[in-house]
Structures are given as C-alpha cells and as structure tokens.
Amino acid sequence: MNNRFIIIGAGLAGLSAALTCAKNGDSVILVSDGYSERSQSVMAEGGINGAIDTQNDSPEAHFQDTLFSSCGLVKEEAIHALTQAAPIIIKELARMGVNFNTEQNGKLSLRPFGGQKNRRTAFAGTSSGKQILTAINDEVRKYEIKGLIIRKPHHLFRDILIDKGVCTGAIIFDKYSQKEELLYANGVITASGGLNGLFKDFTGSVANTGYCTALLFARGVKLSNLEMIQYHPTTAENNGKRMLVSEAARGEGGRLFVYKGNEKYYFMEEKYPELKNLMPRDVTAREIYNISKEMNCEVFLDMTELDEAVFEKKLKSLREDCIKYLSVDPKDSPIPVFPGIHYFMGGIAVDTAHRTSLKGLYAAGECCSQYHGANRLGGNSLLGAVYGGKVAASTACEDNLPLIQDGERLKEDLPFEAAEDIKDVLQTAMGVIRNEESLSAALEKIKENDIFSLLAKAVLQSALERRESRGAHFRSDYPERNDDKFKKVSVASFDETVNIRFEGV
Amino acid sequence: MKLKVTVKRQKDPQSPPYEQSFLYQGEGATVAGIIRKINQRENLTDINGEPAEKIGWECGCMLRKCGACAMIINGRPSLACSQYIEADGELFLAPLSKFPVVRDLIVDREHIFKSLYKAALWLDENMGYDEEHHAARFSSSNCIMCGCCLEVCPEFSLGEDNYSGAVLPVNSYRIADREEEPQHLKQISKQYQKAFFSGCGQSLSCNKICPCNLPVEELIVKSNAINVWKRRKNKK
Ligand SMILES: Cc1cc2nc3c(=O)[nH]c(=O)nc-3n(C[C@H](O)[C@H](O)[C@H](O)COP(=O)(O)OP(=O)(O)OC[C@H]3O[C@@H](n4cnc5c(N)ncnc54)[C@H](O)[C@@H]3O)c2cc1C
Ligand code: SF4
Ligand code: SF4
Numbered sequence: 001m002n003n004r005f006i007i008i009g010a011g012l013a014g015l016s017a018a019l020t021c022a023k024n025g026d027s028v029i030l031v032s033d034g035y036s037e038r039s040q041s042v043m044a045e046g047g048i049n050g051a052i053d054t055q056n057d058s059p060e061a062h063f064q065d066t067l068f069s070s071c072g073l074v075k076e077e078a079i080h081a082l083t084q085a086a087p088i089i090i091k092e093l094a095r096m097g098v099n100f101n102t103e104q105n106g107k108l109s110l111r112p113f114g115g116q117k118n119r120r121t122a123f124a125g126t127s128s129g130k131q132i133l134t135a136i137n138d139e140v141r142k143y144e145i146k147g148l149i150i151r152k153p154h155h156l157f158r159d160i161l162i163d164k165g166v167c168t169g170a171i172i173f174d175k176y177s178q179k180e181e182l183l184y185a186n187g188v189i190t191a192s193g194g195l196n197g198l199f200k201d202f203t204g205s206v207a208n209t210g211y212c213t214a215l216l217f218a219r220g221v222k223l224s225n226l227e228m229i230q231y232h233p234t235t236a237e238n239n240g241k242r243m244l245v246s247e248a249a250r251g252e253g254g255r256l257f258v259y260k261g262n263e264k265y266y267f268m269e270e271k272y273p274e275l276k277n278l279m280p281r282d283v284t285a286r287e288i289y290n291i292s293k294e295m296n297c298e299v300f301l302d303m304t305e306l307d308e309a310v311f312e313k314k315l316k317s318l319r320e321d322c323i324k325y326l327s328v329d330p331k332d333s334p335i336p337v338f339p340g341i342h343y344f345m346g347g348i349a350v351d352t353a354h355r356t357s358l359k360g361l362y363a364a365g366e367c368c369s370q371y372h373g374a375n376r377l378g379g380n381s382l383l384g385a386v387y388g389g390k391v392a393a394s395t396a397c398e399d400n401l402p403l404i405q406d407g408e409r410l411k412e413d414l415p416f417e418a419a420e421d422i423k424d425v426l427q428t429a430m431g432v433i434r435n436e437e438s439l440s441a442a443l444e445k446i447k448e449n450d451i452f453s454l455l456a457k458a459v460l461q462s463a464l465e466r467r468e469s470r471g472a473h474f475r476s477d478y479p480e481r482n483d484d485k486f487k488k489v490s491v492a493s494f495d496e497t498v499n500i501r502f503e504g505v
Numbered sequence: 506m507k508l509k510v511t512v513k514r515q516k517d518p519q520s521p522p523y524e525q526s527f528l529y530q531g532e533g534a535t536v537a538g539i540i541r542k543i544n545q546r547e548n549l550t551d552i553n554g555e556p557a558e559k560i561g562w563e564c565g566c567m568l569r570k571c572g573a574c575a576m577i578i579n580g581r582p583s584l585a586c587s588q589y590i591e592a593d594g595e596l597f598l599a600p601l602s603k604f605p606v607v608r609d610l611i612v613d614r615e616h617i618f619k620s621l622y623k624a625a626l627w628l629d630e631n632m633g634y635d636e637e638h639h640a641a642r643f644s645s646s647n648c649i650m651c652g653c654c655l656e657v658c659p660e661f662s663l664g665e666d667n668y669s670g671a672v673l674p675v676n677s678y679r680i681a682d683r684e685e686e687p688q689h690l691k692q693i694s695k696q697y698q699k700a701f702f703s704g705c706g707q708s709l710s711c712n713k714i715c716p717c718n719l720p721v722e723e724l725i726v727k728s729n730a731i732n733v734w735k736r737r738k739n740k741k
C-alpha cells in the first residue's frame with residue numbers, strides 16, 4: 001500500500017501491471033512512447049490460450065505443449081503457474097468486457113493454433129489484441145480518475161537510477177516538450193516490448209525500438225536467450241516491413257503449398273500428417289524457407305476453400321488487410337508468403353517472480369525472457385503479457401522496497417535508435433538458418449560501443465555460441481540438438497565486455 | 506512513379522509553419538511507406554537540393570491498427586498507412602488542424618483520451634454476454650483514436666466547452682450497453698449529454714470519414730438511444 005511504481009510501457013503487460021499495483025492501493029506512473037492504443041499489443045490477431053474447455057483440454061495439457069515447444073528452456077514452475085492461471089485470466093477478461101467470439105450456447109469459441117493438440121485459443125475475430133486492450137484500458141480508467149494511475153504518454157524511457165546496487169527510479173524524456181524528468185519509486189517495472197528496432201524487417205510495431213533492453217543491458221542487467229527469435233511462417237512484404245498473415249488463417253483451414261508443374265503440392269500435409277499446416281512455428285518457417293530455396297519457387301497460403309461465413313465471422317480484418325495491402329482477396333486466390341521476424345522469446349532475464357538481476361527492477365511481457373524458451377506457441381504471448389504483468393507487479397508490491405531519493409545515471413550521450421548498419425548486419429546474420437561463418441563476420445562489423453551495438457553483439461554472440469540447433473535457433477553447421485551441452489539458457493551480461501554463459505534452467 | 510511531396514512543416518509549437526517539397530521516385534506505396542523512404546535517405550535534401558531535417562511524424566503498426574499516423578492527405582484526414590499513392594503527381598501532407606502541432610505532422614491528441622475518462626467509460630458491473638449486440642460492441646471497441654472524425658466535425662474545436670465529437674458515442678456504446686450498476690450508468694449518461702449530445706449538430710460529416718470503416722452513425726444513434734432516451738432493449 002501507498003508505494004509508488006514506475007511502469008515503462010503501456011501495452012498489455014504494462015496495463016496489467018498497472019492494474020495490479022492500483023488494486024493493491026499503490027500508485028503508478030505509466031510511462032510510454034505512445035498511448036496504449038498505439039502499442040504493438042493492438043496488432044495481435046489470432047487470440048489468447050487457456051484450457052477453457054474442461055472436457056477436452058486441461059491446464060496440464062497446455063503446460064505440456066508449452067514445455068515441449070520451448071525445447072526445455074523454460075522454468076517449469078513458471079509455465080505451470082501460467083497455464084493454471086490461463087482459464088481464470090480469460091474469464092476475467094470476458095468479465096472486463098472483451099468481445100470474444102462465442103458459440104450458440106454462450107460458451108467461448110476456441111480455435112486450433114500451431115503446435116497445440118487441443119483447441120484452446122480464445123479469440124475476438126482477428127482483432128484479439130485490440131479487443132483485449134480496449135477492455136483492460138477501460139478498466140484502467142477507473143484508477144486513472146482516482147489518481148492512482150498517472151499516464152506519461154509521449155515519454156521515452158532514457159535511463160535508470162541506481163543507488164548501491166538498487167534501482168531507485170528512472171529518467172524519462174517528453175518527446176513533445178523535449179524535457180527530461182527524474183522520477184523516484186519503490187520499484188521500476190519494464191514492459192517495453194520486443195527488440196524490433198534492431199532489425200530492418202519485422203511484423204511488429206516500428207515504435208518498439210529495443211531501447212529499454214539496450215540501455216538496461218549496458219547498465220549491467222542480464223539478458224537471456226537472445227538468439228531465440230521467432231520467424232512467423234506466413235508474412236508478406238508491406239511498404240518496407242513485414243505484414244503478418246495470422247496463424248488464424250491456418251487454424252481455420254488455410255493450407256500451405258507450392259506448385260509442382262501445374263499441381264499443388266501440400267508439403268506440410270505430406271510431411272506432417274498429424275499436425276499438418278499447424279506444426280510449431282519454427283518447423284513451419286524452416287520448411288517454407290527450405291522448400292522455396294530448393295525449388296526456387298514461391299510458397300502460397302491457400303484459403304480459397306474456406307466458407308464465406310468463416311471469413312465474415314472469424315477472419316474479417318485479416319481478409320481486409322490482404323485486399324488492401326497485398327491486393328489479393330484470399331477467398332479468390334492463394335497468397336504468396338515467406339517467414340518474417342515476429343517475436344522475441346529472449347530478453348531481460350527474470351526469476352519466476354519476474355525480478356531481474358538488478359534489485360528493484362522487474363520485467364514483464366515481450367521484453368522479458370520467461371514463458372517461451374526456444375519457441376513460442378501462438379496465443380501464449382498475450383497470455384504471458386497479461387499474466388506476467390500481474391506477477392511482476394505483485395512481486396514489486398510484496399518486495400516493498402523503501403523509497404530512496406538518490407541514484408546515479410549514465411554520463412554518456414545516448415542514441416534513441418539503432419543505426420541503420422546494425423539493422424542490416426543483424427537482419428542478414430540472424431536469419432532462419434545461421435552458421436559460424438556469417439555470425440562471426442557479422443560480429444566483426446559491429447565496431448561501435450553504443451548501447452545498441454552492445455546489444456547487437458550480445459545477440460550475435462549468443463547465436464554464435466549456441467553451437468547446436470534448438471527451436472527457433474537453427475545452425476546449418478550444427479543441425480542437431482545437443483541436450484548434454486545446451487539444454488541451458490544463454491545468459492548475456494555486460495561488464496566492460498559482452499559475455500555469454502550457458503546456465504541451467 | 507514520380508511524385509512531388511509537399512509537407513506543411515513546423516519546427517516546434519511556437520514557430521510559424523512553412524511548406525517544403527521533396528521528390529519521391531519509386532514504386533507506388535502508402536503515404537506511410539513514402540514518408541519512411543524519404544526519411545531513410547542518408548543526407549535528406551528537398552526538391553531544390555537544400556539540406557532538410559527528417560519529416561516529423563508518428564507511426565507504429567503500418568496496418569491501420571494503431572491510429573498514430575493520422576494526418577491530412579491531399580486535403581482529407583486519413584491514415585498515412587491506409588492511403589495508397591500509385592500515380593505520378595503531387596501529394597500534399599499537413600498535420601490535423603484541430604489539435605496543437607508538436608512538430609511537422611505530429612499533433613497532441615490528448616483531448617481524445619481525456620474526454621473518454623471524463624466520460625467515465627469503464628464497466629463497474631458487466632451484464633454478461635449477449636449475441637445480439639456483439640457486432641456493435643466489437644466495432645465500438647475497435648476505435649483506434651485517430652481523430653479523423655474530429656477533424657471533419659463542424660462542432661469540434663479545442664475550446665472551453667470540451668465538446669467530445671464522435672469519439673465519445675463510438676466508445677460509449679460498449680459500456681452503456683453492458684453496464685449494470687445504475688449509479689454509474691446515470692453518471693455516464695449525464696456526462697454524455699453534456700460532452701456530446703448537447704453539442705452535436707447531427708450533420709454526420711463524421712460518418713464516412715472513419716479510416717477503419719466503423720459504423721459511426723449507427724453507434725451515435727445507439728449510444729444516444731441508451732444515454733439520452735434511456736432505451737436499452739437488454740435491460741434485465
Ligand atoms: C502482427 C502481430 C500479431 C500477433 N498476434 C498474436 C496473437 O494472436 N496471440 C498472441 O498471444 N500474441 C500475438 N502477438 C504477440 C503479442 O502481440 C505481443 O507479444 C504482446 O502484445 C506484447 O505485449 P507487451 O505489453 O509486452 O508489449 P507491447 O504491446 O509491444 O508494448 C510495449 C510498450 O512499451 C512502450 N515502449 C517501448 N519502448 C519504449 C521506450 N523507450 N520508452 C517508453 N516506452 C516505450 C511502447 O510505447 C508500448 O507502450 C502478435 C504480434 C504481432 C506483431
Ligand atoms: S454528427 Fe456532425 S456534429 Fe455530430 S459528431 Fe458527427 S460531425 Fe460532429
Ligand atoms: S471513430 Fe474512426 S475516425 Fe473516429 S477516432 Fe475512432 S477510428 Fe478514428
């Protein structure tokens with residue numbers, strides 16, 4: 001009670017954390033580059049996972065699928081708690097007013113999603129992220145009006161304050177007035193999203209520059225599993241970035257094929273008769289990548305057989321986006337697709353309670369490395385964001401650290417974004433398939449020592465030193481998984497130089 | 506494609522606005538795609554070869570989902586990421602005129618967000634699910650707070666009266682339709698009449714402009730019915 005917390009990021013994780021603090025009677029300063037409505041969370045389409053269907057599914061099965069997909073790189077305790085909480089969270093969201101799709105009998109509709117044996121993805125058309133965010137945002141307003149949550153939109157996080165090894169506050173910068181502000185708090189929670197800004201091409205928001213993670217790393221905060229970058233199998237070029245064609249397309253019956261002569265060859269169905277087009281994302285992305293290189297051809301996503309009603313009720317905005325941005329009506333013709341950078345499983349290292357390696361600093365949502373290991377299941381990140389935000393905030397409230405109005409900041413001039421050449425280097429070296437030679441060459445090219453260069457080095461070194469293939473990380477020179485040596489988390493730390501260590505989960 | 510892109514620019518809130526033109530040569534693209542390409546040039550120069558600062562604008566999703574990139578495009582408010590330009594000619598970009606300019610195409614839309622919390626838009630007690638109004642509540646929840654509907658509204662200006670424009674009825678519907686707590690419903694209705702109903706001239710300029718194709722008129726009619734005329738079919 002009566003503590004004050006700074007939360008950086010107002011996407012789903014930040015909002016969920018803010019609500020938790022406010023409900024506990026603590027006050028929150030919610031700092032974000034843009035309003036919540038502008039955050040990447042609104043882009044999520046497919047849905048959120050939870051074992052709602054008690055007859056055909058269970059939190060235990062959800063746990064097993066998540067563990068399997070993570071290739072052993074997650075804390076079992078953490079995903080156990082996550083999957084147990086999932087049905088409760090979804091029901092809570094429905095109570096808050098999320099317009100989930102439902103069946104005749106009023107029960108939530110569930111769609112099948114990649115890498116999962118049961119139907120457990122609750123959804124709101126193909127606008128799941130936006131619909132969830134709107135409802136949580138409505139809830140947050142209750143506490144804004146009471147003055148418990150104070151928003152600082154159009155503010156960039158710039159630095160943290162550290163006093164004797166404890167994070168005591170943050171420095172923020174108003175993009176509009178160009179003024180800096182220094183804030184002290186009983187804890188800082190970062191919920192600043194993925195590392196999009198280190199790359200050229202990705203499906204997410206261009207507003208997620210990766211600055212927070214880069215800055216924190218330079219300040220000594222540990223990061224983990226940075227090499228684990230999810231390529232979404234089905235994306236397409238759109239105005240200089242990637243546009244996602246949601247997994248919902250395949251969940252509702254879309255099929256992947258290539259032309260062999262005039263024949264359509266459904267390669268995923270042939271190779272994986274059980275899960276077919278809904279294999280985990282790492283596998284599907286590699287299959288698409290490989291077949292397109294081997295046969296030197298385009299890969300298509302075929303939704304032409306789906307009913308008009310399915311488009312209308314379940315895939316409306318997806319269809320509109322394809323027509324607008326790709327000039328293809330998926331009801332009429334197949335869409336050419338290719339894998340694109342979509343999600344960062346790695347990030348700020350946290351313990352099960354979402355504490356980082358720096359006392360007083362917590363992390364939640366896509367910026368942290370917690371629930372997804374080497375490969376994220378579609379629908380698990382909205383869940384991880386909402387749940388992780390809750391846990392991080394509860395921990396911060398419980399830790400109840402004193403308010404210390406003191407602390408040091410970095411003295412150097414800090415850039416706002418990664419330089420273009422860093423993006424080029426990472427985009428090339430951190431592709432779907434990686435190898436020693438290209439990763440080493442890439443490392444050579446990172447010459448500077450600014451915060452983004454340090455983070456770039458950490459990403460490349462993590463990929464270089466994981467000399468095996470696991471989940472999203474595929475090495476052509478080490479194509480096998482090596483559990484003896486690498487069933488471990490890669491941990492990056494900075495202390496004059498960038499160091500990578502492999503630690504037990 | 507060859508395009509002359511003219512931007513109405515302003516260094517900061519105090520400085521006077523001026524126009525600057527750029528030459529764009531390349532494939533057809535959205536306005537957002539074109540601005541990004543121009544800003545990615547290493548040494549940006551304007552059409553006369555003079556060095557120029559990068560164009561200030563906001564963007565996020567590039568997919569009509571985040572509302573950041575609203576601006577006036579060839580005289581009409583829209584999202585930069587939703588307008589394709591495919592033929593040679595001229596493109597004129599200006600910031601939304603009803604909000605204070607921060608820099609170039611960036612405006613401060615705080616008013617929109619403030620008006621929603623003043624309107625007490627949250628649920629105290631949710632009535633629960635009903636299929637009948639699902640589609641309208643879904644639309645109400647999909648408003649991206651871009652402000653295009655306010656730009657064209659003859660009654661809206663950032664004056665003393667704090668008139669909300671269509672953003673309030675659009676967003677009010679999902680709450681007014683589900684709220685079960687009578688006191689809160691009264692509070693919503695009172696603020697609604699003050700901030701929206703008493704000021705709206707019903708010209709419906711806002712109806713067709715929405716870049717997300719939300720059924721703005723329908724949501725106004727429905728929100729009025731509940732908040733003003735106290736007609737709610739699903740009352741328990
Ligand atoms: C196209 C797309 C579709 C997706 N579909 C799904 C799906 O169907 N199901 C699913 O589970 N997941 C999906 N995801 C993933 C999911 O959307 C994200 O992982 C999740 O929303 C992350 O939420 P977050 O709160 O952690 O971060 P974000 O929503 O990214 O929010 C980050 C916040 O941090 C702020 N911020 C960033 N940097 C700074 C800074 N320097 N200073 C101040 N503030 C800053 C931003 O302004 C923002 O408010 C999808 C992702 C994409 C891109
Ligand atoms: S109907 Fe006319 S006055 Fe009313 S909100 Fe729409 S544009 Fe404004
Ligand atoms: S109603 Fe439409 S035009 Fe108005 S703010 Fe919402 S999305 Fe924008």
Ligand code: FES
Nearest residue numbers: 565566567572586
């Ligand atoms: S960039 Fe998000 S709406 Fe245009």
